[in-house]
Amino acid sequence: xxxxxxxxxxxEFAIFNHLESEVRNxxxxxxVVFARARGAQLFARDGTPYLDFLMGCSSLNYxxxxxxxxxxxxxxxxxxGITHGLDLxxxxxxxxxxEFHKTILRPRQxxxxxxxxxxxxxxxVEAALKLARKITGRPNIVAFTNGFHGVSLxxxxxxxxxxxxxxxxxxxxxxxxxxxxxxxGSAVDTxxxxxxxxxxxxxxxxxxxxxxxxxxxxxxxxxxxxxAWLRKVAAxxxxxxxxxxxxxxxxxxxxxDAFFSFEEAxxxxxxxxxxxxxSGYGLPMALVLIDRRLDKWEPGEHNGTFRGNCHAxxxxxxxxxxxWRTDSLAxxxxxxxxxxxxxxDQIARKYGPDxxxxxxxxxxxxxxxxxxxxxGHVIRTAFQNGLILEAAGPKDEVVKCLPxxxxxxxxxxxxxDILEDAIDSVLASTVNTAA
Ligand SMILES: *Cc1c(COP(=O)(O)O)cnc(C)c1O
Numbered sequence: 001x002x003x004x005x006x007x008x009x010x011x012e013f014a015i016f017n018h019l020e021s022e023v024r025n026x027x028x029x030x031x032v033v034f035a036r037a038r039g040a041q042l043f044a045r046d047g048t049p050y051l052d053f054l055m056g057c058s059s060l061n062y063x064x065x066x067x068x069x070x071x072x073x074x075x076x077x078x079x080x081g082i083t084h085g086l087d088l089x090x091x092x093x094x095x096x097x098x099e100f101h102k103t104i105l106r107p108r109q110x111x112x113x114x115x116x117x118x119x120x121x122x123x124x125v126e127a128a129l130k131l132a133r134k135i136t137g138r139p140n141i142v143a144f145t146n147g148f149h150g151v152s153l154x155x156x157x158x159x160x161x162x163x164x165x166x167x168x169x170x171x172x173x174x175x176x177x178x179x180x181x182x183x184x185g186s187a188v189d190t191x192x193x194x195x196x197x198x199x200x201x202x203x204x205x206x207x208x209x210x211x212x213x214x215x216x217x218x219x220x221x222x223x224x225x226x227x228a229w230l231r232k233v234a235a236x237x238x239x240x241x242x243x244x245x246x247x248x249x250x251x252x253x254x255x256x257d258a259f260f261s262f263e264e265a266x267x268x269x270x271x272x273x274x275x276x277x278x279s280g281y282g283l284p285m286a287l288v289l290i291d292r293r294l295d296k297w298e299p300g301e302h303n304g305t306f307r308g309n310c311h312a313x314x315x316x317x318x319x320x321x322x323x324w325r326t327d328s329l330a331x332x333x334x335x336x337x338x339x340x341x342x343x344x345d346q347i348a349r350k351y352g353p354d355x356x357x358x359x360x361x362x363x364x365x366x367x368x369x370x371x372x373x374x375x376g377h378v379i380r381t382a383f384q385n386g387l388i389l390e391a392a393g394p395k396d397e398v399v400k401c402l403p404x405x406x407x408x409x410x411x412x413x414x415x416x417d418i419l420e421d422a423i424d425s426v427l428a429s430t431v432n433t434a435a
Pocket of ligand 1: 057119120121122123125148149150151214218219247248249250251275276
């Protein structure tokens, strides 16, 4: 047992390689052992800092370990606050619900009840689908191309990605897949196709319980649905007796500037799913918001042991209090969103639409490099220079940029410089090999 203090590079990942399943994923892109995190930065064990523009896939919108949330949590723990509460009435949940009502729902005149499902996005989606089917008595759901809704079986049926779907090892049914906004080019309004299918008793599409939609498709490649399309889809759904479920798990909580990503379109979804950044601290927590008139659940019908993560309630309450009582966070997201857009448009213009295009909305943006290979090179190069980001899209061809919403413009600029340099060097070398 000597030399334990100086593990060589090769042994650095020994325990992960030996004991952790091959299913691990993000770790493969970033081969270092991380030790600490603060704000927009992750620190490796040896102290090397990395700018984090992956941010737990938008689970850390307020950055790593935001101080206001950390102190609220530390105080709660120090006072022997309840950690696990099933769904018992408790003060942590009470304070969260009060704050959520006061700061989020009431100002927007949204009359939702709140369901606490199991603490993952997928479980929130499962609950939403079950409830929609129960209310309408219809088994079918309409979901869209390139949609991502999680990887448990019900959610996976709504997810488009073939790789994830194949892992189910069984038929994924009960879903009709339709083209998302822009899927067939800008000349085709795919909402008209939805309307036609649902209006034609001989279309072969069963009347759906719900239409489930993301306003911006995160994993699907940062495809943005237009506000007119969203309104039209919602109106069509309602006209055909179907509910509207907005999956706001990635695009919500300020990522596209407003608290809910559907506010811009003026939607009033029947059901909203939330997870990722709702706790604000990276703690597991999910919500299903249900139009009060549609709360047809019976007690315990969608049960679960971890529906009362009180630590998450404490940080979620602190996040709402600190970041959402005024419009200043949304305003700064709007500003930094413009900055990201102009920077990405500039890169896209430099290379032309066949090689690079800019995608996304708010601070949920990316660069489409038209090839998973190229995007992979860019991600590896950026990582070598201290920036962490990941790919999205059907072929992993879109480099996804999700900086914390609270990032300063200097750090944002530095990260974007690293990204642009990586794109320049990779695209220069691909031209050389092609020539
Ligand atoms: C991440 C995500 C989910 C799944 O959430 P998990 O917590 O990973 O189960 C569902 N929908 C959207 C839009 C997501 O981005």
